[in-house]
Amino acid sequence: MEHIPFRYIVPAGLLALIGLAWWWEPAHWALWALVPLTALALWDFIQHEHTLRRNYPLLGRIRWLMEDLRPFAQAYIVEDDLDGRPFSHQARALVYARAKGDLDSHPMGTELDVYSDEYEWLSHSIVPKPDVPEHWRVVVGAGTCSQPYSSALLNISAMSFGSLSARAIEALNAGAALGGFAHNTGEGAISRYHRSPGGDLIWELGSGYFGARRPDGTFDPDQFRDNARDAQVKMIEIKLSQGAKPGHGGVLPGAKVTREIAEARGVPVGETVTSPAAHPAFATPIEMLEWLAELRELSGGKPVGLKLCVGQPHELFAIGKAMLETGLHPDFITVDGAEGGTGAAPLELSNSVGMPLREGQIMVRNMLVGLALKEKVKIAASGKLHSGAQLAKAFALGADWCNAARPFMFALGCVQSMNCHKGTCPTGVATQKAWRQRGLVVEDKAPRVARFQRQTVHSLREIVVAMGLSSPWEITPHDMRERLNGARSDAIDRIYTFLEPGQLLEDPDATPYAPHWHAARADTFRRTQ
Numbered sequence: 379m380e381h382i383p384f385r386y387i388v389p390a391g392l393l394a395l396i397g398l399a400w401w402w403e404p405a406h407w408a409l410w411a412l413v414p415l416t417a418l419a420l421w422d423f424i425q426h427e428h429t430l431r432r433n434y435p436l437l438g439r440i441r442w443l444m445e446d447l448r449p450f451a452q453a454y455i456v457e458d459d460l461d462g463r464p465f466s467h468q469a470r471a472l473v474y475a476r477a478k479g480d481l482d483s484h485p486m487g488t489e490l491d492v493y494s495d496e497y498e499w500l501s502h503s504i505v506p507k508p509d510v511p512e513h514w515r516v517v518v519g520a521g522t523c524s525q526p527y528s529s530a531l532l533n534i535s536a537m538s539f540g541s542l543s544a545r546a547i548e549a550l551n552a553g554a555a556l557g558g559f560a561h562n563t564g565e566g567a568i569s570r571y572h573r574s575p576g577g578d579l580i581w582e583l584g585s586g587y588f589g590a591r592r593p594d595g596t597f598d599p600d601q602f603r604d605n606a607r608d609a610q611v612k613m614i615e616i617k618l619s620q621g622a623k624p625g626h627g628g629v630l631p632g633a634k635v636t637r638e639i640a641e642a643r644g645v646p647v648g649e650t651v652t653s654p655a656a657h658p659a660f661a662t663p664i665e666m667l668e669w670l671a672e673l674r675e676l677s678g679g680k681p682v683g684l685k686l687c688v689g690q691p692h693e694l695f696a697i698g699k700a701m702l703e704t705g706l707h708p709d710f711i712t713v714d715g716a717e718g719g720t721g722a723a724p725l726e727l728s729n730s731v732g733m734p735l736r737e738g739q740i741m742v743r744n745m746l747v748g749l750a751l752k753e754k755v756k757i758a759a760s761g762k763l764h765s766g767a768q769l770a771k772a773f774a775l776g777a778d779w780c781n782a783a784r785p786f787m788f789a790l791g792c793v794q795s796m797n798c799h800k801g802t803c804p805t806g807v808a809t810q811k812a813w814r815q816r817g818l819v820v821e822d823k824a825p826r827v828a829r830f831q832r833q834t835v836h837s838l839r840e841i842v843v844a845m846g847l848s849s850p851w852e853i854t855p856h857d858m859r860e861r862l863n864g865a866r867s868d869a870i871d872r873i874y875t876f877l878e879p880g881q882l883l884e885d886p887d888a889t890p891y892a893p894h895w896h897a898a899r900a901d902t903f904r905r906t907q
Contacts, residue, residue: 536781562615
């Protein structure tokens with residue numbers, strides 16, 4: 379009963395104020411506010427959809443207002459430097475500073491608790507090595523490709539036109555062109571905004587085959603050849619799964635298939651298109667590698683690789699067995715972590731499906747090393763890598779280069795408002811609304827993209843120097859330490875298993891992967907034991 383008066387007090391009070399304002403001439407101006415507020419309160423009073431608004435007319439709407447303001451209040455008022463997810467305020471501030479060319483030093487020591495599991499470290503040397511090269515690159519596809527690619531150590535990870543705005547795509551590619559690194563198209567194919575600045579492209583081909591798609595959704599080799607042989611395309615990446623939503627296809631509603639998106643993806647304007655969860659072009663590991671070899675030939679001899687978030691371990695080893703049986707192999711494998719990415723995904727998949735980058739990368743590294751294939755197949759690591767230290771740790775676990783997506787969005791001005799999937803991005807990065815994109819000036823943001831990449835790779839070099847090494851590929855798991863508890867730490871290679879070259883060939887039963895190895899077959903992705 380104590381709540382009943384509120385149902386009547388607000389509408390009745392507003393009506394009384396309207397009467398007072400009408401009667402008292404100096405208050406006539408108040409009618410402009412009181413009349414619509416009263417109408418809104420009366421509507422809340424009689425509507426049936428929302429209990430809170432029906433019981434508390436007008437006042438109940440404060441809840442929705444606070445829900446809308448909550449992310450901003452949390453980010454700018456509540457969180458400290460180490461709070462904030464998926465990226466902390468400190469991580470975002472570092473990217474912003476490097477993108478702008480501002481001071482990126484930090485005073486008064488680390489804010490991390492060095493005796494907790496949030497702290498891990500790389501071992502420095504008493505004799506640093508300052509005479510290492512200023513820049514490194516890694517050659518991908520040597521020995522198998524007539525057009526191998528010399529890749530930077532940090533590239534822009536897959537983000538499609540459609541997920542990101544036209545101006546964001548254009549600024550990212552212009553930044554890549556300025557900085558001499560690569561820009562992954564995402565599975566939305568190559569748009570005019572990828573092409574116009576002229577930066578190097580890694581064309582990602584997902585199960586929807588956008589840019590190489592027949593009307594029935596199957597793969598079109600002729601269309602693929604035309605796009606893949608473009609001089610701007612340097613490598614092709616076959617997406618098997620992604621960290622944000624592994625094992626999940628996608629539906630692009632017809633309302634979102636604009637003329638420009640349809641042009642890029644090779645689909646009809648206004649028609650709903652789907653990306654199936656599995657690739658129609660192959661069904662077994664052997665078929666996948668044969669198709670990959672066909673793509674390499676169709677592209678004119680460019681590197682072709684796989685991208686996956688590791689799931690069932692036996693499937694990974696089935697790919698390894700298929701490599702041994704056929705003599706075919708990808709030029710690289712991009713390991714995407716379950717840390718997620720820019721793409722919106724069902725919460726259950728984001729929170730509960732897929733292997734994190736560290737475990738996934740170690741497993742891919744062990745599969746390749748254990749089969750003596752690591753020299754032929756490069757590894758790219760992707761998953762919340764935003765600093766030189768994180769790049770160094772990825773190299774310690776077997777990476778040959780790294781990719782980043784969200785940090786490059788921060789370089790464009792993203793404020794982590796968590797509206798990527800709603801089309802209401804306040805900074806114009808993840809929206810198709812023209813007026814929201816207006817604030818993103820390509821000529822201003824492209825140099826920030828290039829500057830962030832350059833400063834981050836430079837910070838990796840500083841770590842290599844401090845460790846007394848000649849290149850990041852010399853960093854080993856033994857150089858990286860992790861806390862077990864407040865009193866003990868140990869080297870990563872004493873916590874995780876790292877196989878010796880050829881160990882899976884010589885004695886798979888002596889490895890922790892024996893059950894997965896025996897359950898894997900080159901002619902099927904299914905578990906056989």
